[in-house]
Amino acid sequence: SQELEQSPQSLIVQEGKNLTINCTSSKTLYGLYWYKQKYGEGLIFLMMLQKGGEEKSHEKITAKLDEKKQQSSLHITASQPSHAGIYLCGARRNAGNMLTFGGGTRLMVKP
Amino acid sequence: GAVVSQHPSWVICKSGTSVKIECRSLDFQATTMFWYRQFPKQSLMLMATSNEGSKATYEQGVEKDKFLINHASLTLSTLTVTSAHPEDSSFYICSASGGSGNEKLFFGSGTQLSVL
Numbered sequence: 447s448q449e450l451e452q453s454p455q456s457l458i459v460q461e462g463k464n465l466t467i468n469c470t471s472s473k474t475l476y477g478l479y480w481y482k483q484k485y486g487e488g489l490i491f492l493m494m495l496q497k498g499g500e501e502k503s504h505e506k507i508t509a510k511l512d513e514k515k516q517q518s519s520l521h522i523t524a525s526q527p528s529h530a531g532i533y534l535c536g537a538r539r540n541a542g543n544m545l546t547f548g549g550g551t552r553l554m555v556k557p
Numbered sequence: 558g559a560v561v562s563q564h565p566s567w568v569i570c571k572s573g574t575s576v577k578i579e580c581r582s583l584d585f586q587a588t589t590m591f592w593y594r595q596f597p598k599q600s601l602m603l604m605a606t607s608n609e610g611s612k613a614t615y616e617q618g619v620e621k622d623k624f625l626i627n628h629a630s631l632t633l634s635t636l637t638v639t640s641a642h643p644e645d646s647s648f649y650i651c652s653a654s655g656g657s658g659n660e661k662l663f664f665g666s667g668t669q670l671s672v673l
Contacts, residue, residue, distance in 0.1 A: 544606060
């Protein structure tokens with residue numbers, strides 16, 4: 447069964463619009479990672495969250511981890527075509543470095 | 558920042574042949590490397606965990622004799638797909654962790670394997 451539920455599975459937005467991607471775990475996480483992938487290419491590290499209630503921002507992307515450390519959201523403000531790609535959340539269950547990934551969200555930004 | 562290099566990025570081979578994929582950490586020592594597999598329009602699935610100097614730990618359902626992993630040094634892990642078949646065609650990607658206090662996990666650029 448999928449340990450990480452990511453939603454939505456796909457998203458098409460108009461350039462300039464804001465959007466949010468969610469990642470939910472049934473278990474408390476040790477850490478939550480967000481990556482971006484162009485299909486057929488490697489993963490680009492976006493952000494890592496470890497503390498309950500933590501929030502990080504980089505340029506127009508903000509990621510939050512809830513207090514219970516079971517849910518994270520990735521918010522993009524004023525989306526651009528360059529934001530298009532597949533966004534993956536990865537969960538770290540313990541101090542080991544293995545990640546379990548969500549199903550991914552395919553984002554398309556229409557100019 | 559830390560970089561993980563994966564090679565080759567694309568390989569086409571005949572059914573029955575073996576293919577080796579390399580994963581290198583370029584500016585840090587990776588005591589642990591992970592190998593993932595990704596089918597089209599699906600997420601990454603962990604195949605195995607590779608620890609330097611010891612045998613790899615495989616996930617359930619992954620054939621050890623099919624996917625040979627060698628982690629002979631702190632900067633190199635290899636995945637060999639033996640006797641490849643068309644169903645092995647997939648996108649393979651490695652990740653590495655290392656460095657004191659480094660919580661980030663860096664990924665290679667991936668290898669697209671097509672078995673004819």
